[in-house]
Amino acid sequence: MIPDILLSISIPGIDLGGSNAPEDVGVTLQLFALLTILSIAPGILILMTCFARIIIVLSFVRTGLGTQSMPPNQVLVGLALFLTFFIMAPVFTEINETSLQPYLAGDITQEAAMDTAVLPIKTFMAENTREKDLALFFKYAELEKPDSIEEIPLTSLIPAFAISELKTAFQIGFVIFIPFLIIDMVVASTLMAMGMMMLPPVMISLPFKILLFVLVDGWYLIIESLLVSF
Template structure:
């Protein structure tokens, strides 16, 4: 059996150092497997993908743009918005840890600070108080005192509320077009013709004329 340096595949040996290294490797693999959840709940990805989905549903274009395009655009916008935060994490935690200046625990603590500051900035006090009251925690004096187990779900539901508010504002103009088209068809006695079929070209025309994608992305960027 080929052994990697410093890593033992035997979890039941009597060497504490080897056991500790193996446990750390398992923890690292677990964290990597949960990375998509961290990306969704601890960044701007949730708000962006929901707003983009509202745009597609408002247009009633079914699968246009495709899911791959929406997710790809949401990912790149997330990296763009989170760029300063990721840069701080790299400078304050990752680089010093790789250079041996910080221990693993110190690096994790320093890496969490920029992320906590970002989430706390966009978390409603009401949502944060909900989880803190449930766990019986006292009101923190600093952002550093807020545990991630409390801040992450509070940030997530705050992002959901903001995303649905933006989605409602996006949906209203398209709803007005549907109502106008339905009223015209009813007045003409064409009640058997689906209004969505007639309103779709007008929705796309309106969206293109106002440069909809530019306005949507601009609104998302300015919301942070």
Template structure:
């Protein structure tokens, strides 16, 4: 008969201590700082969408695809990738200024973290304020009970970011409307020709699609779209 022998507990699982309730203030501050950094990193996509040119670009590119009626061509990955690289290109001067004013001095220990954040926000606020309508900004400033700002420093980010977002949405839809007009004209012409020929059972979209693609290629549509987007941020 086999006799069972209890084995000693050789494996110990260490406990996880975040140090938030530690008696040492330095360790508590470090832990809270790490938590804040992780929170900012988790919000990075929202920051990219709400504080840069990405929103306008991706909406306009989506309107182009809808106007062409090519279903999923170009694919979403291509449109988002193009929008991201155009965003990096447009935001390059702003990011360069952020690097010179905040990031490099902070890494060289020439300023504190709080001072670096204050300096980094200034170029972003200048970019957003340049492309924000006064009506949209007044909406959020008035709702928050704030007075009319005299300088850029008087505008809080809590009011500037949503005002910039809805301004970008309006601008993107205006550009999208202008993009839709020539494609709509082609659809109407094709539908009228088919009805006059008695081909009412033939879907006009199937006949109009090659003509829209041909027109878009002949006028070098992607070049014109990207050029218009770049000029709209000058």
């Protein structure tokens, strides 16, 4: 039973006491749909933007340096988040101009606004998705090859985009690891030649890796590579 005090609350389009009016039910369902979308917002941010590629590459950098928890996770996530906003700014701007503002002005309906808002995101994901990955999900879903980006369903595009981002991030991570691996091998070989087998090579190679990373302005190169990759 709903308490009387709740029944007396007036919310536009929502009757807590129950309603048989179809328009009231429709507004209530739209509200539930909006709350559902907000609840999965972190998943949308991770799998439908460039966030995944950036955070994986930054994690590879930290692992390659061997600094363990330095920089901290909060710093890496914060940097990845703001880089995501920077890279996705044109997409968000287009959504605001073609979907949100016309909807707030009453020029288009909610359904039309949703359809218009999805298109820029689809375009961004399609441009960064490999045809092989997208064809995989079309094959198992038994879907025909689309003639345009608008015809690509999100149920196939999102996972295809995600695995494409993972592959690209691991490719960049492999390139990042090579110079650090060379330093580890040189230090380990030198220590073994000197008979200092009991001294952990990591203790000696870590300062050299940090020095090399600072001298070549590593953070600048990593961020530049990430920006160019999009």
